[in-house]
Amino acid sequence: MVVVTAREKTKQEAVSKNGASFHGKTLTGAQIFVRSLIDEGVDTIFGYPGGVVLSIYDELYKTPELKHILVRHEQGGAHAADGYARATGKPGVALVTSGPGATNAVTGIATAYMDSVPLVVFTGQVPTFLMGNDAFQEADTMGITQPITKHSFLVKNVEELPEIVHKAFHIAATGRPGPVVVDLPKDMLISHAPYYPAKNRDVEIRGYKPIVKGNPRQIKKAAEMIHAVKRPVIYSGGGAVIADAQAELTAFAHRANIPVTTTLQGLGAFPETDSLSLGMLGMHGTWYANMSIQEADLIIAIGARFDDRVTGRMADFAPKATIIHIDIDPTCIGKNVAADLPIVGDVKEVLNDLLPLMTPCDTGAWLKMIDKWKKEHPLRFKKSPDVIKPQEVVLALSELTKGEALIAVDVGQHQMWAAQYYKFTQPRSWLSSGGLGTMGYGFPAAMGAKLACPDRTVIAIVGDGGFQMTAMELATAVNYKIPVKIVIVNNGYLGMVRQWQQLFFGHRYSHVEMAGSSPDFVKFAESFGAVAYRATTHREMHSAFEKMMTENELPVVVDVRVNKEENCYPMVPAGAALHEMVEEDQ
C-alpha cells in the first residue's frame, strides 16, 4: 500500500501547481528533465556532475525543491539510490556524467539488477553528432549496461523526454523491479521543446504487461496440495519483501500452521521472533532450516529463485519434496529447480487469494520435530571473556535496537553473522547485496536509506575490508549531516576468504590480511568530521554502542576489534548438500 505522508502531499500539490505553470511552455531539455523528475514525485537524487550534464546541474542550482546529494564516487551514488529504494519501495534516482561517470555507476547498477531494486540511473552522453567518434568521456553506456538493466533508453528527440522519464520510472518500479538507464546526449539537454508532462498519461508499452493476478485454478490446486501433506515448509525470498507481503505471509503461515524459512534477501518478510520462524536457510543458514528443507514433503517457494547459495548441491536439494513456486517473474520458475506447480503473479495478490482457501494443516508432529532440532542445533558460538566475538556485535545491536533498526551490510562473514543473529521484525529493514555480492555496498546504501527514512535508526554493519572500498562517502555523510551508524566488524582480514583458505586451502592465507595496512579507523573518521569510537573489550563495545545511539546529527563510526580468526557456521561447503553442513571447527 502506498502511504502518502502529509509532507509528500503538500509537495505533490506544490508540484502540480508548478507543473501547471510550465505546461506547454518551451523549455530546454535540461529544464524538461528536472520538471519531469519533480512530476514523478522524486525528492532526492544522488549524483556527480561532469561536462555533458552541466546544463542539468545549472537547473538543479535553480531548483532547491529537488534535493541533490553530491557523493564522492558514482558507485556510492548508485548504492545510495539503491538503499533509498530498498528502504521505501520507491525508485531511487542517480545522475552521473558520461564515460567514467557511467562506468563508475556500473557496479551499483549490476547490484540493483541482481536484487531486483527499482533504480533509475540518468547518464550523460556526448552529443548525438559525436556519438561513435571516440569523443572525450564517451562510453557506450547503452551497450555496457544492457545486460544489467531491466530496460534502457537513449534520448534522440527532446520532445520524447517526458515520456521516456515516465516510462523509465514505470518500468523500474512495476512487475519484478529493476534498474533502468536513461542515456542523455548533451545536445538533447540544450535543445528546446514545448513541455507536456507525461506523469498523468497512461503508460502504453505494448511489450510490457507484468502478470499480477495468479491463475485461480493453480491457486486452488496449491491449496489442495498443501492440505494433503504432513511436512510443508514455506521458503520465502526477496520477492515477499518487494511485494510488501509481510502481513499476508504471516497470516498464511499461521492459518495453515506451516514453518517459514527466509532467504538472505527475504529477511524481515516474516518476523524472526515468531515461533514458526526457522531463520535463514542456505550456505550459512540455520541447521534446522536446512534440515527442514531436506526432510520436507512440500516446499512453497514464495518470491524466491532457488539460488545456488540456497540449494547447495542441486541434485540432493529437498529430495522428498514437491514444489509450489510463486513468483512474478516467469523466468524464475523452472530456471534452477523444476516446479510441480508454478503460479505466476504478485506474491501479495497470490497469498491474498490463497488465504481464504486455507485451513490449519496437520503439521503438529512436524513442528514438534523442528522444535527438537531447534533445541539440539541452535545457532551457537563459543564466548570468551578476553575477546569480542563478531556474533556478539550483532547480538548487542539487535538487543539495543529491539530488532527494529534498518541494517545495511557489505559482503562476507559479517554479512552472514548479521543475517543470522539480528532478529528482524520488520520488512524493508535489511539492505544487502545478496545477488552480486558487492563489497562497499553497505555504508552508501545506509546513507540512502537514512535520507529516505529519517526517523529510523540506520546501522551499516561492515567489514574492515569492504568499508575501505567506499569509505570516502564519509565526506558525503558529514556534509549533509546524515546520521548513519557504521559498525566495523574489524578482524583485520578479508574474513570470508580467509575462512575458505583455512578450510579448503590448507591454512595458506594468501593476500587476505588487512590489519597492518588499514588506516586507524577512528582517526580516519574523525578527519572527515565524523564521530568515532574504538572498542576492544565488551565493556567498551556496549558503551560505544550506547553513545552511538544518542548521536542524531553526524555519522558515527565504531571500530570493533573482534576475534581475528572466527569462522562462520553452520556452513554448507561448496558442492555439498544442505544436510552435509558443518556446525563448528573440525
Place this chain on the structure above:
Amino acid sequence: MRHTINLLLENKMGSLSRIAGLFLSRGYNIDSISVGDAAEPGLSRMTIVTHGDDRIIEQITKQLNKVVDVLKVFDLTMEPFVHRELVLIKVQATAGKRSEIMQIVDVFRAKIIDISPQTVTIEATGTEDKVNAIINMLRPFGLKAVSRTGRVALKREFQGET
C-alpha cells in the same frame, strides 16, 4: 532439439542487440537469426533458430518475453509452420562451365541474377536442405562467396475441417 522461434518486437534503438545479448550472456545458441519490418509499421519480425533441451528452450522463450521491446514470442516448432531461406551464391564460371551451372540452377528452380566473365551469382530460395544441396552442387565449380539469410518463418494458417 532445433526450435524455430518467431518474435514480434518494436523496432527501437537497441532492441536487436538486447536480444542477441540475451543469447550471449545466458549462453544460449543461435543457429540463425533474421529480422526485418513486420506488417505493422514500427514493428519488426524476427525468426530465431536455436537448439537446446526443453528446459533451455522454455527459459529462452520466457527470457525473450521479458524483453520490454518484445510484443509476442511464438515457438513454432510444435505446430505447422512454413519456412524458407534465401541464399546468394557467387560461383566461378568461365564460359565453358556456364551451361553446366545453368542446368543445376534449373533443377533447383533458382535464378541467375548477375553474370561476369569469370563468375555468375545465383539466387535460390527454399528450405535449409535445399539451400545446402545447391551449395554442395556448386562447390566443385569454386565458390567465391555465399550469403544466406537464415530461416524466416510464419505459422501455417488453419485449413478448415479435413
